[in-house]
Every structure is written in C-alpha cells, then in structure tokens.
Amino acid sequence: AQTVTQSQPEMSVQEAETVTLSCTYDTSENNYYLFWYKQPPSRQMILVIRQEAYKQQNATENRFSVNFQKAAKSFSLKISDSQLGDTAMYFCAYQETSGSRLTFGEGTQLTVNP
Amino acid sequence: GAGVSQSPSNKVTEKGKDVELRCDPISGHTALYWYRQSLGQGLEFLIYFQGNSAPDKSGLPSDRFSAERTGGSVSTLTIQRTQQEDSAVYLCASSLNQYQPQHFGDGTRLSIL
Numbered sequence A: 001a002q003t004v005t006q007s008q009p010e011m012s013v014q015e016a017e018t019v020t021l022s023c024t025y026d027t028s029e030n031n032y033y034l035f036w037y038k039q040p041p042s043r044q045m046i047l048v049i050r051q052e053a054y055k056q057q058n059a060t061e062n063r064f065s066v067n068f069q070k071a072a073k074s075f076s077l078k079i080s081d082s083q084l085g086d087t088a089m090y091f092c093a094y095q096e097t098s099g100s101r102l103t104f105g106e107g108t109q110l111t112v113n114p
Numbered sequence B: 001g002a003g004v005s006q007s008p009s010n011k012v013t014e015k016g017k018d019v020e021l022r023c024d025p026i027s028g029h030t031a032l033y034w035y036r037q038s039l040g041q042g043l044e045f046l047i048y049f050q051g052n053s054a055p056d057k058s059g060l061p062s063d064r065f066s067a068e069r070t071g072g073s074v075s076t077l078t079i080q081r082t083q084q085e086d087s088a089v090y091l092c093a094s095s096l097n098q099y100q101p102q103h104f105g106d107g108t109r110l111s112i113l
Helices: none
Strands: A004-006 A010-014 A019-021 A024-026 A034-039 A046-052 A064-069 A074-081 A090-096 A107-114 B005-006 B009-012 B017-024 B031-038 B042-050 B053-056 B065-069 B075-079 B088-095 B108-112
Touching: A004 A090, A010 A019, A010 A064, A019 A107, A019 B088, A024 A074, A046 A064, A046 A074, B005 B088, B017 B088, B017 B108, B031 B075, B042 B065, B042 B075, B075 B088, B075 B108
Parallel strands: A010 A107, B009 B108
Antiparallel strands: A004 A024, A019 A074, A034 A046, A034 A090, A064 A074, A090 A107, B005 B017, B017 B075, B031 B042, B031 B088, B042 B053, B065 B075, B088 B108
C-alpha cells in the first residue's frame, strides 16, 4: 500500500522569508500524481500544487514550487516570500494515475510570524 | 461557479442516533469522494463515486456507514447507530473526472455525545 510521510509536525517562518516543507512517499508505481493541499482554520482543503510523476520539470504556482526527486521518492514544497495568510496545515498527498483516492500524510502546521 | 457545498456545517447528536451528511459537488464533476478527518487517524478515504456507482468503497469503516449518489450529483453519507469514535470532520471532494485534481468542501463537523 502507498504511504505518505511528513516528518515535520510543526514549522514556523518569518514573514517574507522562504520555508521548505518535506514529504516522502512509498509506492511501487511508476506513474502517479503528487499534491500539496493547504488547510487553514476555516477547514477547507485548498489545492496548492500538483505534480505528475512522468514530468521531470518541477511544478510551480506563483510563490509555491516543489522539488520532486522521483528516485528518492521525495516531494518537498518551497514557499517563497511567506505571507501571514500562508499560516495553515499543509498536507502532502499521493494518487495513482487510475484516479480514485488520495492518500494523505500527517500534515505540517506552518505558522508565519510577523 | 460555486464550489463543493456540504451540509450541515456542524452536527451534534446522541450516541445511537442515525445521521445523514450531504454533499453537493461542483456542477459537471463526475467524480465524488468522501474522506474523514479525525485527531487520531488523520485524513482517511471512505468512498469514491464515478457517476452514481461506487467503484471503491473500501474505506468505509463498518457496515454502519453507507453512501449513495443520485442523478450523478448530490451524495449523502449515512451513519447508523452512531458511536463516539465516529466524531470527526467529514470532507467531501469532487473532480471533473478521476484524473483531475479534487476540490474540497468545508466539511461537516460531527460530534457524538
């Protein structure tokens, strides 16, 4: 079974600085999708970024970028120019290309300090 | 357009009662998913619908849990004879199809007294 591990339960960063959240996963599949979701106190899970495993280029979305290392099964999220609104729980998730369920990591609580 | 809508936002009920949770997916989304988020278990997959059929319901924790989807749209998750361990936030998500990213609702916080 696929597993996703986030080894940092909590992290903090100063406003305007850069922070990297770590995620590792285990799978025997060659093709799959990886995601980062953000969950603020409002509870809604918001898609931050998506990576397709067959693409070597790292995905970017404005201030958010990933470092995808397929051989190492590592998928970290870099947040540049951190803003107070980035304070949230961040979840790494895995999905097979056949679709269906997301498998989530335990989450990392990120706090951006003024 | 509107996002995924879940109701009620919060539900408090007594142990042993039945509850129904509702999910309205984004219009045109054929895939619909239910997840449960609890302190001890993190985020767990419950069931996946493609149209009105459920090709994957392997995450339902017991036969007290059931779900249906009608008209390829609204879905209801029913929990019978609720137990305290059912207390959690129940999240619904939908996607255009099973290959597209999932978009989540705000969830229903269920508290069993």
